[in-house]
Amino acid sequence: MWGGQALTAQAANQTYTQQFQNTTATLSGKSVETNMYFTKMDYWKVKKATFNFNYQISQLASRQTSDITVSINGVKFDSFRPKDKMGFQTEKIKIPLDLLSGENELQINGQVLNKAGKDNYDLAQTPANWLTIKDGSNVNFEYTLKEAENTLQSFYAHFSGQDTIANQRSRIMTPDQPTANELTASMTALAGESRVINTDNDQIQVVPASKANVKKNDYVMAVTTYDHLPSDLKKAVDAKKVKHQAVIQTHYTGGKYYLIVTAPNGKLLKQAARFVANEELMKETNKSTETVTMATATYTSVLQDEGRYQLTQGTDEIKGAGHRETSYFVSLPNDRSNADGSEIQLHFRYSKNLNFNRALVTAYVNDTTLGSKKLTAAHANGDTLTLKVPKGTPLGTSFTVRVAFDLEMKDQDSSDNSDTPWAEVEPQSRMLVKSQRSNDLLLTNYPTLFIKNQTYNQIAVVVPKKFDATDFKTLTNIFNLIGSFSKSNTGQIQFYTKQPSKHVLASHNVIVMGSPKTNAMVKALNNKLYFKYDKHFNGFQSNEKLSIERDYGKTIGTVQLLRSPYNQKRGLLVVTGATPEASYLASTQINFQKNIEQYSGDAIVVDENNTHYSYRFKKDKNIDDALARKRSLSSHSQLLLYLGIIVVVLVLISLGGFLIVRKQGLLNRGNA
DSSP, X not given: OEEEEEOOOOXXXXXXXXXXXXXOEEEESSEEEEEEEEEOOTTEEEEEEEEEEEEEEOTTSOTTTOEEEEEETTEEEEEEOOOXXXXXXXXXXXXXXXXXXXXXXXXXXXXXXXXXXXXXXXXXXXXXXXXXXXXXXXXXXXXXXXXOOSSHHHHHHHHTOHHHHHTTOEEEEEOSSOOHHHHHHHHHHHHHHHTTOOOSSOOOEEEEGGGOOOOTTOEEEEEEEGGGSOHHHHTTSOTTTTSSSEEEEEEEXXXXXXXXXXXXXXXXXXXXXXXXXXXXXXXXXOSSEEXXXXXXXXXXXXXXXXXXEESOSSOEEEESSEEEEEEEEEEOOTTEEEOTTOEEEEXXXXXXXXXXXXXXXXXXXXXXXXXXXXXXXXXXXXXXXXXXXXXXXXXXXXXXXXXXXXXOBTTTTTOOOTTOSEEEEOTTOEEEOOEEEOOBOSGGGTTGGGEETTEEOSEEEEOOSXXXXXXXXXXXXXXXXXXXXXXXXXXOEEEESSOOOHHHHHHSEEEEESXXXXXXXXXXXXXXXXXXXXXXXXXXXXXXXOOOOHHHHTTOEEEXXXXXTTOTTSEEEEEEESSHXXXXXXXXXXXXXXXXXXXXXXXEEEOTTOOEEEEOOXXXXXXXXXXXXXXXXXXXXXXXXHHHHHHHHHHHHHHHHHHHHHHHHHHHHHHO
């Protein structure tokens, strides 16, 4: 996992620093190993790549015998010893350019030894053998750009490039006053981009044409019906081509790069937007113009994994003596959470020259130990291990599976071969995850309650009829996060500039954005809101959770997640403030996952000083009460079974006692 930060944006020479998104972590043991991943853009002509490694080793470690080795894509290229100082230190390591590919795996291997000696391998392993890798480790690139070719494929690569987005040279452009269909199309395009952006810091802005401010080396996707295209872009598109179909066309002029997405009507424009929101289609289109009709297949493919997650695509090799680990990242669909019953199935091989009295394999999920198995000579050519995840273990939407081997050779004292002993995790290894759809109507479940089967779950968005530049920023924030959670473009989003029909409101999850003066639906919903406006709709008024001074209430923005008054099993999200600026303030808390993770209630208040508060109003958090009862009954089924057995036993004991007493009474009367 990685993140990015642009350092400079010069026309000729550029630098880009790609941060690893690993949190600060400690590796323990004499032998330590971890993997990090980063990407090199295909359109970069890389001049220099530097790995900046921030780390700390145990204060007891010997600086003369401890060492660290760095590999890229399986090839070792640098080894060093820690400096003779305490605390965190940074090692700047030049990466050989010929070892770089598009997707890169950077591996850290090391030994942390606590005292010197000629038989280092025989030293005791203690808790003081540790290496801590600090967050902030990164790879810095120095490069020049390859100019974009005149194809959809090349435009998409540059437009979606991590450096282009970080430098804010990518944007989506719409008319100043877009129609509902143009908003739907532009947000579909944005969501398609958001799902391929891998950072929690960068996003693509949706801007009105008059505020686009396009400069040299900028990449702009213009999403609009043909009649609303700016005149200079309209000239670039043949009117005959766009008469009965949508057109997606590159247009490069004056060092500025445009992708024109246009159509004669809103319906075709939305279909074209689905095409550009499909990463596979855009990467496959090696031409300057693509036409789209309603018959064009635009939906993204969906992987039907049925809860089976392959841990490794190829054989994963582990070499060397001691405690060795390899790890695998598993991500669940964002709209689901784990349920009891998950298990891991490992298939592996290992060398036959092990000391089998001390050889083990152990599996973990995050920091939870699932179990261990002793390795045996009889199964060295093909061994298996199946382990259940303990009941009640939370996995979240992503987790790490770790497989650890304790390998020791029979002739450990005399061997000097670093490639033995060895073990291999095979591609048949997989995680079987039992999962269920989350049922909470709280911000901890946002935006997944608006997602179903990894795509948009029938979303109706009600926005101001008249847009300003701030409204575009607010909308961008809302759909950046929703887009990053949706893995395909098959769901439904539709925008409305007035209150939709009762049927739409009852069948959709609803998002309402704006102030009561720009969006009549906010005013209509006022008596349903947790934070209500005053009778003149000038600002928010105090409630049982927060005292609000009159002028302060005019400046704050709120995010309020309510049970839809139109359908008790649907959600209603209201992003509102007395002014567009106040609504924008509220949206800054729901644009990235790192922001929304701060909140566990159902309402957020944000002021001009970026002071934000979270509140919970609803007592019943369940979206579907019947489903909650069913799950509760299921989770307590074993307890109920035991209780049932106890009740039966007590009844039998009572019955037996009654019969004995009754028999004794009859005998006593007979003897009288």
